[in-house]
Amino acid sequence: MPAFAPVDEQLEYISKGTAEIIRLPELRERLERSRATGKPMRVYAGFDPTAPDLHLGHTVLLRKLKHFQDLGHTAIFLIGDFTAMIGDPTGRNVTRPPLTEEEITRNAGTYLDQVYRILNPEQTEVRRNSEWFSRFSAADFIRLSAKYTVSQMLEREDFHKRFQEEKPISMHELLYPLAQGYDSFMLECDAQLGGTDQKFNLMVSRDIQRAYGAALPEIVVTTPLLEGMDGVQKMSKSYGNYIGIAEAPREMFGRIMSISDDLMWRYWELLTDISMKGIEAMRREASEGANPMLFKKGLAQRIITDFHDEAAARQALDDWEKQFQRHEAPDDVELVEVPYSEVRAKGDSEADLVRLDKLIARAGLAPSASEGARLLTQNAVRMDGEVKKDPIVAWQVGRDCVVKVGRRMKRVRVV
RNA sequence: GCACAGGUGGGUGAGCGGUUAAAACCGACAGACUGUAAAUCUGUUGCCCUUCAGGGCUACGGAGGUUCGAAUCCUCCCCUGUGCACCA
Numbered sequence: 159m160p161a162f163a164p165v166d167e168q169l170e171y172i173s174k175g176t177a178e179i180i181r182l183p184e185l186r187e188r189l190e191r192s193r194a195t196g197k198p199m200r201v202y203a204g205f206d207p208t209a210p211d212l213h214l215g216h217t218v219l220l221r222k223l224k225h226f227q228d229l230g231h232t233a234i235f236l237i238g239d240f241t242a243m244i245g246d247p248t249g250r251n252v253t254r255p256p257l258t259e260e261e262i263t264r265n266a267g268t269y270l271d272q273v274y275r276i277l278n279p280e281q282t283e284v285r286r287n288s289e290w291f292s293r294f295s296a297a298d299f300i301r302l303s304a305k306y307t308v309s310q311m312l313e314r315e316d317f318h319k320r321f322q323e324e325k326p327i328s329m330h331e332l333l334y335p336l337a338q339g340y341d342s343f344m345l346e347c348d349a350q351l352g353g354t355d356q357k358f359n360l361m362v363s364r365d366i367q368r369a370y371g372a373a374l375p376e377i378v379v380t381t382p383l384l385e386g387m388d389g390v391q392k393m394s395k396s397y398g399n400y401i402g403i404a405e406a407p408r409e410m411f412g413r414i415m416s417i418s419d420d421l422m423w424r425y426w427e428l429l430t431d432i433s434m435k436g437i438e439a440m441r442r443e444a445s446e447g448a449n450p451m452l453f454k455k456g457l458a459q460r461i462i463t464d465f466h467d468e469a470a471a472r473q474a475l476d477d478w479e480k481q482f483q484r485h486e487a488p489d490d491v492e493l494v495e496v497p498y499s500e501v502r503a504k505g506d507s508e509a510d511l512v513r514l515d516k517l518i519a520r521a522g523l524a525p526s527a528s529e530g531a532r533l534l535t536q537n538a539v540r541m542d543g544e545v546k547k548d549p550i551v552a553w554q555v556g557r558d559c560v561v562k563v564g565r566r567m568k569r570v571r572v573v
Numbered sequence: 574g575c576a577c578a579g580g581u582g583g584g585u586g587a588g589c590g591g592u593u594a595a596a597a598c599c600g601a602c603a604g605a606c607u608g609u610a611a612a613u614c615u616g617u618u619g620c621c622c623u624u625c626a627g628g629g630c631u632a633c634g635g636a637g638g639u640u641c642g643a644a645u646c647c648u649c650c651c652c653u654g655u656g657c658a659c660c661a
Contacts, residue, residue, distance in 0.1 A: 388600090415609065418610055418611055419610050532602090532617055535603095535616090538604070548625090564602070564604095
């Protein structure tokens with residue numbers, strides 16, 4: 159284990175891309191202590207085993223965890239398998255069906271596969287909170303609840319708001335932060351990471367640790383919530399504005415290119431290791447006339463390199479330029495076969511006639527045939543580059559051609 | 574348990590017996606313009622059948638009912654909130 163870097167250096171590295179560090183002086187102390195004793199800090203972040211598809215938004219936090227690892231500290235990846243059974247902490251949804259043991263194990267597995275694209279497995283301690291909670295008795299839970307008061311709970315903005323608006327707040331939601339705090343206590347961690355939306359819960363953790371007699375409460379590090387592709391709401395699967403880390407390079411490239419210029423700087427900050435200075439420099443260049451698209455291409459390549467490799471990033475760039483800047487069809491458009499019987503147009507012509515609206519629905523280029531018909535009237539459909547308006551088109555069975563609907567395209571063969 | 578207020582399309586939210594596939598706004602999608610950016614303008618925005626035309630079927634928490642006709646009225650049920658009661 160190499161010696162720890164000077165504390166100031168560590169602090170700078172940790173600070174980039176965080177929203178808030180509660181208590182910075184305490185963090186400094188701990189870093190100093192770990193440097194003196196040679197003992198790494200224990201840094202923890204908790205995860206719900208219910209979201210197996212990670213997206214870039216999740217990686218902001220994971221990257222921060224990785225930064226601690228880079229500095230030689232221990233990252234604790236806590237799977238909230240027990241708390242997942244309690245249910246949804248946001249209260250938006252009705253209680254989800256409890257996950258079975260196998261489901262949790264499977265989810266955790268796919269989770270880790272993805273997480274290890276960022277974290278160093280060697281320096282990661284994977285834990286589950288069922289370790290302690292499965293042995294927690296009802297009495298223990300009541301004792302835990304006794305550590306906190308209702309008015310303390312209502313300080314949380316979300317609860318406060320819902321309380322005022324006469325919206326439901328379930329009891330189990332109040333237990334959630336407590337359980338999370340107990341996790342911190344059991345893990346004996348020095349710091350906990352979470353998104354800014356978790357700040358309240360993280361602060362509760364400090365209180366719980368104290369209440370259970372921990373010598374020092376953990377340091378809280380919050381990371382900003384990354385905006386999704388819309389640039390407004392946080393990236394989330396339910397808003398459909400996410401870029402998944404398991405997506406194919408080309409897909410990823412396209413999505414990154416479609417974010418707004420403003421948002422791009424945010425992505426540079428939270429998703430790359432380029433220093434703020436470097437980002438400012440690019441920004442200045444752009445404001446002085448450089449085409450921001452060039453920087454966006456650079457961003458896309460960097461991110462793709464992180465999750466795939468450099469060659470893939472290079473290829474994605476080439477493909478993108480070919481397809482969108484030179485308007486050429488890429489050579490490996492996805493091929494879909496569509497049975498003739500499902501798209502045949504009724505007619506007495508001797509040629510094979512196909513209903514285009516149905517065809518694009520069947521090929522997955524539109525959600526329904528009705529929608530397909532609408533797209534047709536909007537000049538959104540092209541066959542081999544040629545705009546089609548008429549839903550009936552001659553199409554010999556066995557032949558394939560590139561069908562483009564808006565931005566999406568597929569090679570379709572009628573069989 | 575009782576009373577009151579609510580439950581409408583992806584979201585917010587109108588409608589309160591027919592002209593309502595359901596206003597408006599947002600979002601989403603498409604077209605123009607571009608750098609697959611933003612902004613702007615235009616159009617579309619339940620499903621299915623039908624080569625424009627036209628037709629059919631679902632939809633306003635759930636189930637029944639009243640009506641020629643219900644998202645709109647009645648009954649019961651479910652869910653949410655508030656107040657009261659009960660319990661402590």
